[in-house]
Amino acid sequence: MTERTGNTRERIQQVALDLFAEQGYDKTSLREIAERLDVTKAALYYHFKTKDEILGSVLDDYLTEVEELADWAEQQPQDAEHRREVLTRYIDIAGRGIKAARFVQRAPEHTGQSGIGERFMKAMKRMNLVFASQDAPLAERLRTSMGIISVHMGLMIFGPESARPEERGYDPDEVRAAVTEVATELVIGADKRAAR
Amino acid sequence: MTERTGNTRERIQQVALDLFAEQGYDKTSLREIAERLDVTKAALYYHFKTKDEILGSVLDDYLTEVEELADWAEQQPQDAEHRREVLTRYIDIAGRGIKAARFVQRAPEHTGQSGIGERFMKAMKRMNLVFASQDAPLAERLRTSMGIISVHMGLMIFGPESARPEERGYDPDEVRAAVTEVATELVIGADKRAAR
Amino acid sequence: MTERTGNTRERIQQVALDLFAEQGYDKTSLREIAERLDVTKAALYYHFKTKDEILGSVLDDYLTEVEELADWAEQQPQDAEHRREVLTRYIDIAGRGIKAARFVQRAPEHTGQSGIGERFMKAMKRMNLVFASQDAPLAERLRTSMGIISVHMGLMIFGPESARPEERGYDPDEVRAAVTEVATELVIGADKRAAR
Amino acid sequence: MTERTGNTRERIQQVALDLFAEQGYDKTSLREIAERLDVTKAALYYHFKTKDEILGSVLDDYLTEVEELADWAEQQPQDAEHRREVLTRYIDIAGRGIKAARFVQRAPEHTGQSGIGERFMKAMKRMNLVFASQDAPLAERLRTSMGIISVHMGLMIFGPESARPEERGYDPDEVRAAVTEVATELVIGADKRAAR
DNA sequence: GATGAATGAGTATTCATTCAT
DNA sequence: AATGAATGAATACTCATTCAT
Known part of the structure; x- marks a missing residue:
């Protein structure tokens, strides 16, 4: 029972904010975010339309x-x-x-x-x-x-x-x-x- | 014949500093620098070993x-x-x-x-x-x-x-x-x- | 209660034909079709096995x-x-x-x-x-x-x-x-x- | 002596036209063109600014x-x-x-x-x-x-x-x-x- | 009768860098 | 003192498809 409870969206936001704060927006790639969450890049796109929308949210x-x-x-x-x-x-x-x-x-x-x-x-x-x-x-x-x-x-x-x-x-x-x-x-x- | 000789190195530095200051290091590409100077990217590599060295200099x-x-x-x-x-x-x-x-x-x-x-x-x-x-x-x-x-x-x-x-x-x-x-x-x- | 029942299949066909005729098959994405119908892409797959089958039908x-x-x-x-x-x-x-x-x-x-x-x-x-x-x-x-x-x-x-x-x-x-x-x-x- | 005589640009044009004519513009990917020429995609970008420019030329x-x-x-x-x-x-x-x-x-x-x-x-x-x-x-x-x-x-x-x-x-x-x-x-x- | 969540393979494009000439 | 030609690795993004619920 891996605790994968519909929280991916929020996990993306957390990880993204961490990385953006650490390295800046441009230096943070979607690949990096996805890898850290152990999902594919495409999964990010299920939850957000663009990288910019992630930042916005x-x-x-x-x-x-x-x-x-x-x-x-x-x-x-x-x-x-x-x-x-x-x-x-x-x-x-x-x-x-x-x-x-x-x-x-x-x-x-x-x-x-x-x-x-x-x-x-x-x-x-x-x-x-x-x-x-x-x-x-x-x-x-x-x-x-x-x-x-x-x-x-x-x-x-x-x-x-x-x-x-x-x-x-x-x-x-x-x-x-x-x-x-x-x-x-x-x-x-x-x-x-x-x-x- | 006022051919500008030997000053390419300095021209690169000027243009690079301008662009770095304006847009930041990462957002400034060597292509951009080269284009503004009307030389090829390879010319930059004649004068500097890496992009970072340009910044350093x-x-x-x-x-x-x-x-x-x-x-x-x-x-x-x-x-x-x-x-x-x-x-x-x-x-x-x-x-x-x-x-x-x-x-x-x-x-x-x-x-x-x-x-x-x-x-x-x-x-x-x-x-x-x-x-x-x-x-x-x-x-x-x-x-x-x-x-x-x-x-x-x-x-x-x-x-x-x-x-x-x-x-x-x-x-x-x-x-x-x-x-x-x-x-x-x-x-x-x-x-x-x-x-x- | 004029809930449109059971006609989703046909609505998909209509919209798909419209879009295929307008933009061509390849340029029409399932997302587009689904969005226009206000259903999810997965719903299309309930009614048809593949994109090609939609075209066929x-x-x-x-x-x-x-x-x-x-x-x-x-x-x-x-x-x-x-x-x-x-x-x-x-x-x-x-x-x-x-x-x-x-x-x-x-x-x-x-x-x-x-x-x-x-x-x-x-x-x-x-x-x-x-x-x-x-x-x-x-x-x-x-x-x-x-x-x-x-x-x-x-x-x-x-x-x-x-x-x-x-x-x-x-x-x-x-x-x-x-x-x-x-x-x-x-x-x-x-x-x-x-x-x- | 492989006959690589500065003709890459023209070879790209030939191959591209062939493929565009055969499969259409959209269905022809730059990967395909590059592979057929045995160069990398980036090489195409050395010769043309965009895919569209290839078509244009x-x-x-x-x-x-x-x-x-x-x-x-x-x-x-x-x-x-x-x-x-x-x-x-x-x-x-x-x-x-x-x-x-x-x-x-x-x-x-x-x-x-x-x-x-x-x-x-x-x-x-x-x-x-x-x-x-x-x-x-x-x-x-x-x-x-x-x-x-x-x-x-x-x-x-x-x-x-x-x-x-x-x-x-x-x-x-x-x-x-x-x-x-x-x-x-x-x-x-x-x-x-x-x-x- | 459908959705939410995700994937794998693909796309065009950009970049710093290399090297023979 | 420089160019022309190319590469390898990366990037943001899109798509058809799958599957448990």
Whole structure:
């Protein structure tokens, strides 16, 4: 009784996300995914129409959460308190969807052709605009951008699946605290400075 | 008779760096490079042994400069003043080798297999260690890492060859000032805080 | 409750014939047929053993009619009057089974491997022999062949489902008259000439 | 000394045309072509950018000749004598490019997507219009169309490469005479009738 | 009377690389 | 200093078919 319970679709998604996060989208071939699951490539095509659709399905949850956050954030007053709240929520989302977030950080390579690429670029742009408007001073915009990136990078570098083995094994709460601290300085400290 | 003689090697390097920076290493094919130069692919192999060697030769200057900077920095006292100096020099190097820096930032995709990947990972690690030791608090380490990354990102996003057309056209000095401001906060501000 | 029961088999045949006539046998995939019917591919296999059997079942009526016509024709005296009669009947059959006739005309591509291919080649050969014997002069044989082909072509080009939109919309009787005129000239005119 | 003299490109064209004429474009795979030439598939791609380009290059001569004939024909007076001349020339062209002509006759399957498909449809349409205008009676138009088709069919059925082995081996001149006779009746006989 | 899940063999195309000239 | 010709291995994707349920 090998536990093959109609879960192939989800197994594909898991493996695909793992590999995409590890090696990037382009470097991950369908052959690789199929082999790791011990099915044929054609089986992947039973569950998904294209490779891109696999990526889409795998980023969908993450992206949806980010989009909903952006929706909410755009309706809030743009003060320090709310920014802090938005940032905390974003860290939550990225923490849960850590592999997606990792993929997202290195994604520029892929963006542009696939529908999913555009969707995700738009979401990221909206997040950026929550923290600094398009016509804020360059330093301000760079700082808040780096705030968001620091979330991805912090989780990538010190998280449980870091590419650098010597960095694995930190306490998740410690990592989260560090990420929150740095990202907050960049995003909210920015706000305080602007208020001066 | 202004026949361009002997400069093919350099022309290859230029075109290759342009394309690598634009599209990434993997997405750039030798066919593309050769076509743009109006030579055959085989000509590339006359000048370089492999694709990876092209990349290596193209990153070499940049990497050498960074390595020399690291050499120097490791010999200096680790105080705020010297860090500021190191950072300024790094910004100089990145500013000159902006395409290499851009490539470097998205490089994780490529690192690992090719000799050049390792060399450049090592150089980046040394730079990081100049600003925060391996056993500094996580937040501190993340902050200084973000300091370096902010240099690459600032130049990539607001520099003359930004991928986002709406961000092109800023005054280089303005960009440099913003980059310096943000990177310094992250790297030196960090220092001040640590001193408290 | 007008649940369509038991008619799936026929619906498959209809859709398949439509698509085969439009795009050809090879370019029509079972997925396409299944999708258009909103059933799964496996359902097709419940009703037919192979793709080829679908084609067979779909051409069967047409082929049977042609075979019966050939049976009858072979028993008749080979004079102009009877030839005219055979031709008229053939035009009737082709007019009713216009999609089958259309498929038949372009069929050479397919003939040879599938049982149905052979059957239909044989039927066509018999029709040809009704109008000109194997040892008639080449011109005579070509002329009568063209007579039969002109039936298919006339219906294909000027019929209601012509591939060329600008040719759709002629009065069916007009088309039939033209077809009859040309085919008769080729088949019977031939006869008269032969009689001279 | 195996006679491998830079002629691969032409060998590809020959083999491709053979196979296209025999089996049709879609049913002919690049693997098949490559195997028959004892080269790899990649070698085909050294000489041609796509499969379609192979087809294009292979039909080009034929198509060019037909187009030039159409150019010329459109400038001539539309009388029986000139039509006879055009037809004779067309039979010449088809006789020389018999495989192309054969492919052309069954081409509808392929036409439409590939650039070459359109080009060739246009050429055929022009040939048709030389013999009967768009608003001639249906029978007239069908008859002249059949005139052209009878050229292809005659050569296909009775020519040296007939698909039916029992029809191979006729004297080429005899075939040509038969084709000329039937095609002329259809195309010029038509004219006489119209003149009545 | 059908579906869900899968397979094996195939397709066109691309790429880094090689080597004789 | 370079080209022309080719290869081997890979890639994303499609198709007819099977079978347990």
